[in-house]
Amino acid sequence: MFRRTVLAATAVLTVVAGLPTLAQAKDAWPVKTITLVQPYAPGGTSDMLARIVALELEKRIQASVIVESKPGANGNIATAYVSRAKPDGGTFLVGSSSPVVISPSLYKSVPYTPRTDLTPITPIAKAPFLLVTGATSGINSVDELVAQIKQDKLNFGSAGAGSPQHMIAEMFHMQIKAKSPHIPYKGSAPLIIALMANEVQYGIDNPVPLKPQIDGGKLKALAITSKHASPKFPGVKSLHELGYADFEVEPWYGMIGSKNLPKELAERMNGYVRDILAQDSVKKKISDLGAEAYGLSTTEFTALIDADIKKWGAAVKASGATAD
Numbered sequence: 001m002f003r004r005t006v007l008a009a010t011a012v013l014t015v016v017a018g019l020p021t022l023a024q025a026k027d028a029w030p031v032k033t034i035t036l037v038q039p040y041a042p043g044g045t046s047d048m049l050a051r052i053v054a055l056e057l058e059k060r061i062q063a064s065v066i067v068e069s070k071p072g073a074n075g076n077i078a079t080a081y082v083s084r085a086k087p088d089g090g091t092f093l094v095g096s097s098s099p100v101v102i103s104p105s106l107y108k109s110v111p112y113t114p115r116t117d118l119t120p121i122t123p124i125a126k127a128p129f130l131l132v133t134g135a136t137s138g139i140n141s142v143d144e145l146v147a148q149i150k151q152d153k154l155n156f157g158s159a160g161a162g163s164p165q166h167m168i169a170e171m172f173h174m175q176i177k178a179k180s181p182h183i184p185y186k187g188s189a190p191l192i193i194a195l196m197a198n199e200v201q202y203g204i205d206n207p208v209p210l211k212p213q214i215d216g217g218k219l220k221a222l223a224i225t226s227k228h229a230s231p232k233f234p235g236v237k238s239l240h241e242l243g244y245a246d247f248e249v250e251p252w253y254g255m256i257g258s259k260n261l262p263k264e265l266a267e268r269m270n271g272y273v274r275d276i277l278a279q280d281s282v283k284k285k286i287s288d289l290g291a292e293a294y295g296l297s298t299t300e301f302t303a304l305i306d307a308d309i310k311k312w313g314a315a316v317k318a319s320g321a322t323a324d
Contacts (some may be wrong), residue, residue: 012096027059030265031090036067036255037203039078039095041187045208045289047109049253050094051126052285056276067094074162074323075099076110083117085258089265092121097108097312098164100256102137105313106162108300108324119257120301122270126252127291128226129168130210131239132219133202142222142242145202150178158199159188162323164251167312168204170319175244177320194282195219206230207290232290252294270298273288 034055047069054065071080079099085091100114112118133139139148148154158166161184173179183200185191188209194200196218204225213219214233221236227248229237241248255273257266268282274295276282286293298302 009212026060026062027061027268029089030259031064031088033090034061034063034065034269035091036065036094037070037078037082037091038067039070039072039075039093041071042069043124045206045291046095046253048289049286049291052282053094053124053255053273053276056279056282057272060272060275073099074103074106074160076103076107079118079256080111082256083112083259085263087119087258089257089261089269091258092158092269093118094107094124095253096164097252097254097305097308099160099255101308102162102164102312102316103323104166105319106167106315108219114191114305117259119259119266120281120298120305121255121257121266122273122277122296122298122301123252123254123294123304124273124289125286126250126294127130127206127208127289128224128238128250129165129232130207130214130233130236131172131202131204131223131225132195132210132214132221134198135218135220136196136198136239137201137220139222140200140220142239145222146178148201149173149180152180154180154201155183155192155199156180157183157185157194157203159191159205160184160186162321165191165203165205167315167319167321168249170321171249172204172239172244174315174318175239175247176320184189192219193212205253245284252304253291266298296306 036050038050040046041213050067054067070081075095076099078250082093103110139145156169156284188205190204195203214221221233223239224230226238227240277293277295283293
């Protein structure tokens with residue numbers, strides 16, 4: 001009797017031990033390879049977010065997931081490529097909001113129409129940017145910065161004409177009703193070098209490339225662009241808190257599908273990515289990039305894109321900025 005009981009218990013344990021394998025079975029997907037196209041140079045925030053999603057996505061579906069960089073034209077090249085991709089669930093854009101909500105107003109023409117040629121899946125993250133100056137600029141507050149801008153003493157730099165960094169700076173100029181000459185650079189790295197050399201006296205950029213230089217005392221953070229201060233940057237107030245009550249800008253990074261992607265595939269991918277974003281380990285990885293995990297339904301994401309096209313388009317028009 002004892003032997004039969006032990007054997008029965010062993011059989012039950014064997015079945016139970018096999019359950020996790022069944023629970024981890026991957027879902028079928030219509031293609032064998034998914035390409036996540038990110039529109040900037042490798043190593044940036046979009047690239048890192050795409051790799052986080054790719055790693056986790058492969059755990060959930062029967063497909064390999066690769067990340068491909070297609071930089072150029074502020075993300076327009078990659079966005080156009082994805083818009084024309086076969087709507088079979090094999091190609092998605094993972095990148096910043098810029099080519100979707102800024103480019104249509106900034107450029108005379110772009111080879112896609114966001115509302116009709118792209119299928120919103122979900123945002124992945126959002127990140128406030130920082131208003132910074134070089135340690136040797138002699139500027140120690142937003143008030144001092146604004147005073148010198150109004151005296152026409154400064155230049156400002158950006159990571160490229162028409163980039164989110166450029167346009168957020170233009171939104172700031174609209175708030176203070178003054179502006180400085182603009183010097184565009186080819187990315188955040190040369191902008192940061194120019195700031196440290198006092199070649200330009202201020203700029204707005206993503207916290208990821210800025211933080212090491214702020215921590216090292218080579219740059220000073222004057223304000224953050226979110227509505228409220230961030231615990232990641234103690235002592236740095238938001239522009240909203242400093243009296244610019246209408247200023248709240250947090251660019252997003254998202255996943256977008258091709259034109260005419262079937263609703264069923266869009267909704268399924270939305271579910272997978274939002275499940276990924278809910279994982280504590282993923283939240284931490286995104287937080288380490290200076291951003292916050294941020295998922296929405298496809299309907300909510302579509303509404304966000306529509307609202308941002310109007311918001312950023314108004315800023316482009318009011319500033320007179322162009323992709324020069």
